[in-house]
Structure formats: structure tokens, C-alpha cells
Amino acid sequence: MEKWPDNKAWLLVLPVFVIVAFSAIIPLLTVINYSVQDIFGPGQSVFVGVDWFREMLQDYRLREALWRQFLFSGLVLIIEIPLGVLIALAMPKRGWKASAALVTLALPLLIPWNTIGTIWIIFTRPDIGLLGAVINNLLGIPFDHTASPLDAWITVMLMEVWHWTPLVALLAYSGLRAIPEAYYQAARIDGASAWSTFLYVQLPKMRGVLTIAFLLRFMDSFLIYAEPFVLTGGGPGNSTTFLSLYLVKIALLQFDLGPGAAFSLIYFIIVLLFSFIFYQALQRVGKGETV
Amino acid sequence: MKVRKRSIALGIYYFLLLLPIYWMLNMSLRTNASILATFSLFPTDFTLENYIKIFTDASWYMGYVNAIIYVGMNTVISLTVALPAAYAFSRYQFVGDKQMFFWLLTNRMAPAAVFALPFFQLYSSVGLLDTHIAVALAHCLFNVPLSVWILEGFMSGVPREIDETAFIDGYSLPRFFITIFIPLIKAGVGVTAFFCFMFSWVELLLARTLTVTNAKPISAIMTRTISATGLDYGLLAAAGILTILPGALVIWFVRNYMAKGFALGRV
Incomplete structure (x- = not known):
């Protein structure tokens, strides 16, 4: 059965979007911002590009x-x-x-x-x-x-x-x-x-x-x-x-916000990628079985 | 014969399941000195001292009150916003619906440790630090998407002919939704409420980051029992036992919904 096409349904989703975006988007942007800077203290930081990402990916x-x-x-x-x-x-x-x-x-x-x-x-x-x-x-x-x-x-x-x-x-x-x-x-x-x-x-x-x-x-x-x-x-x-324990060690105990933020983003992308693959695969398996 | 074997295996599982909890109960009824001095399967020198301390010391029992307040708020907020959204996902096709659905799920996937700091900055910049509503809103980040996900499953199990008939009979969408549709999926609402309660109740990192004293939950307060002389195991165990009770009460109320079919729409 086809769903009813109607873009007004967005109005019903809007409260969810607002409430989740409030807690999701600003912290995510902040973490991205940290990840490309070397932070010495409040208001003292230098832009370092993808250095932290490179360093983290090489960390054995x-x-x-x-x-x-x-x-x-x-x-x-x-x-x-x-x-x-x-x-x-x-x-x-x-x-x-x-x-x-x-x-x-x-x-x-x-x-x-x-x-x-x-x-x-x-x-x-x-x-x-x-x-x-x-x-x-x-x-x-x-x-x-x-x-x-x-x-x-x-x-x-x-x-x-x-x-x-x-x-x-x-x-x-x-x-x-x-x-x-x-x-x-x-x-x-x-x-x-x-x-x-x-x-x-x-x-x-x-x-x-x-x-x-x-x-x-x-x-x-x-x-x-x-x-x-x-x-x-x-x-x-x-x-x-x-992973989380190591992340806390880097980010909070050594207080290295830049590398910690880069680590967080790499971490987030790994979870996201695998969840997406599992989600797609499980949906496909389901369809195969119910036919 | 097969059925017997099955219930014996289940019995063993439940025995193992309850063992650590029993051990905590046992510890909670003894003094710390006695716990460290003698090993005993039963509380030998039975005492309620640990529980009395928690119930008479405001810095302890307020932890439970705070946690119940923000968990309650979170459950109400999550359900209120998730119900219409889940209806939209289950009934309508709209621009970006699938992407939106998956984006919602991604909010469960970020490691909380580093994100806790921007959370702290965000909530202190809007002046909500150390309030119950701050923790309730922060927990919406993972509870709202989960609620939408679960409710959408239940709603998709209700045939769309019911909506169509109601609209032909002259019901408006809000009236139909509240008077007919929600009662139809009340099992789903019960189960979703349980999941919101559970995940908000057990979360520690965000709750601890966003509170100082006024809204500090019991899970954060429990770390205080580490003193110069080491852990007070008796007190810690009593506090632990008391953290199980509110949730056990909630699941008692939704147990029939659980049994009847979480999966109604997902099958």
C-alpha cells in the first residue's frame, strides 16, 4: 500500500526536528570546530586543519x-x-x-x-x-x-x-x-x-x-x-x-580537546557507517523472507 | 519432556540473573565493617543502617527525587513530540522522509565523552545549567528518535482504512488522532514510555555534566561514597538496590503491553 504523498506532514515532524536539532547540531558543530584547532586556553587557539585527524589515524x-x-x-x-x-x-x-x-x-x-x-x-x-x-x-x-x-x-x-x-x-x-x-x-x-x-x-x-x-x-x-x-x-x-575509555583518556584526562574532538568524529563516523550497513542489510533480509 | 528441559534451563538463567542482585541486597543489609571482615551468604548481623542513612540524609534522597523529576519530564516530552512525528512517518510520504528518519537514529551514535563539553557550554549559555529541564532536554537527543522508531512500528500495524473511514465521517486529524488512534496503539505508548524511562534513568555522563547540586541524580551522587578509607560497600549497595525500584514499578504497569505485542506493526 502506497503512503499518502503530502509535504504538510513536515509540520508533524517539526517539533521532533527542533527538539533533537537543539541538542544535536550545536554540539556537533562545536566538536567539529575543536577538531581543526589547537587549543591552549580560553580564546587561544590556532587553526591546524586536518592535523589532528592525521595524528589520530596514525595512533597505534x-x-x-x-x-x-x-x-x-x-x-x-x-x-x-x-x-x-x-x-x-x-x-x-x-x-x-x-x-x-x-x-x-x-x-x-x-x-x-x-x-x-x-x-x-x-x-x-x-x-x-x-x-x-x-x-x-x-x-x-x-x-x-x-x-x-x-x-x-x-x-x-x-x-x-x-x-x-x-x-x-x-x-x-x-x-x-x-x-x-x-x-x-x-x-x-x-x-x-x-x-x-x-x-x-x-x-x-x-x-x-x-x-x-x-x-x-x-x-x-x-x-x-x-x-x-x-x-x-x-x-x-x-x-x-x-574506544570510549581511550577517548576519555585523551580528551578529558590529558585535556587535549583538539585530538579528542577529531577522535570523536572518527568514532562517530565508524558507528554511523556500520549502523547504516546493518540497517540496510537487515531491511533487505526482511524483504527476502516475507515474499 | 522437552518442555521440562526448557523450563529447567530457563530456571537456571533466572537464578544467574538474580544472583548479582541478591548479592547486592545481601551487602546492603550489612555494615561495611562486617562486609569486609567475614564472607557470608546471608546478612549475618542484619542492619537497616544503610537505608536509614539514605532516607534521612537530604543529599542522598534528593538524588532520587531529582532523577525521577527529569526522567518524568523526559518521558512526557519524548512521547508528546514523537507521537505526531511517528504518525507522519507511518502515513505520509514527504520530501526527505527517509533521510530524516535515519538522521534521527544517528543521534544515538555519537560518543558522549567529548560531546558533553559543548553540551555544558550550550546549556549554560541559555541559563539552564543545573536544572531538571536541561537534563530532560539533553536526554531527548537519544530518547526522541527511539520513541519515533518504536511508535512508527506500532502505527504501521494499524490499517489505514481506519484513518480513511474516520476522515470520511468528518473527524479532523487532531480529533481522530487523540480520540481514536492513540487508544488503538496504547500498547505502543506504554512500551515507548518504559524505554524512555529506562534509558533516561540509567544515563550518567550527560546528567552528571549538566547538574551541579540542585538537579544532581542519584547515579552521580553514588560516586561520593569513595572516601579516604575506601568504598563504603554497604551504603553503595543500599543505594544501588533503591535505584532498581522506580523502574521495576514502571515495568509492572506496562507488563501487559509488553506481553501483548511490541511488534504489532513490525511483523
């Missing part, structure tokens, strides 16, 4: 942080999307159990991000934390995320999966609930197995919500800051210094 620590970030976001998507779908499939469908399951599932999502890091510090400390104590004392495996890079990665991944898989599960669950019972009956009459029901009925119907889940998880995991900052501070060494 930035490149290392970038690869670390890709690995992290990749693992996040590979683990959280299928796990979330599995949880949604197993959740109770109606009654008080469904309500209880939904409310409990959402709990990790409602905790401020720095508090998440705090919870996991408390939870994984070998002396006072449950997880830390069980692994170190009960199983006798030395596990310390402040000393071993691998342990730090495992802890950050556990925290991330614990924190965000519920979002994927919530979205997938609501997608599943929107499938009319008639679809399942038809599949049963055709003698479809559970697997083919999933593949040809449930999965295509979850396409829309999974697109939202996939893109939200990609963007937010790529921009992750507060949780690893509180938990590991980027260490041990630089092993969990993700």
Missing part, C-alpha cells in the same frame, strides 16, 4: 582500542542475540508467571550504568564477592580481573551479557507474542517440526524487533563506557581499554 593505541572494540561488539552480538531469542522462546506465555518473568527480566536494565560496574566489583572480589569466592576458593582456580587480562575480559563479557541480554529477550518476546495462534495451527497441520516452525514462522515475524535489538546492541556496545570504567578502569594494562 587508537587502532588497538578499535580492534578491541570490534572484538567486544562482535562477541556481544554473537552471544546476546541468540541467547535472547532462546530465552524469549522458553518464557511462560500467560498468567502470573509471564508477568513475573517479564518484570524480573527487566531488572538489570533499570540499574544506572555506573552502579552496574559497582555491583560486579562487589560480586567478583575474591574476598567479599560471591562469584570471586566461588571460583577462587571453592573451585580453586585463581581468578582475578585486576591482574589477568583474560579474566578481565571474561568478567566484562559476563557483566555485559548479564546486563543487556534481557533487552534482546524482551524485544524478541514481544515479537513472539504478536504472532496469531492461527499461524501455529497452520504449521501443525503441515506437520512442521519445531525447528521449521521457528525458521519459517517465528523468525520472520521477529524480524522487526530483532532489527531494533541488533542495532541498539551494536550502537550501545560500541559506545560502552561507564561499566568497564568502573569495573576494570580499562586494565589490567590496556587490555579492556575500549
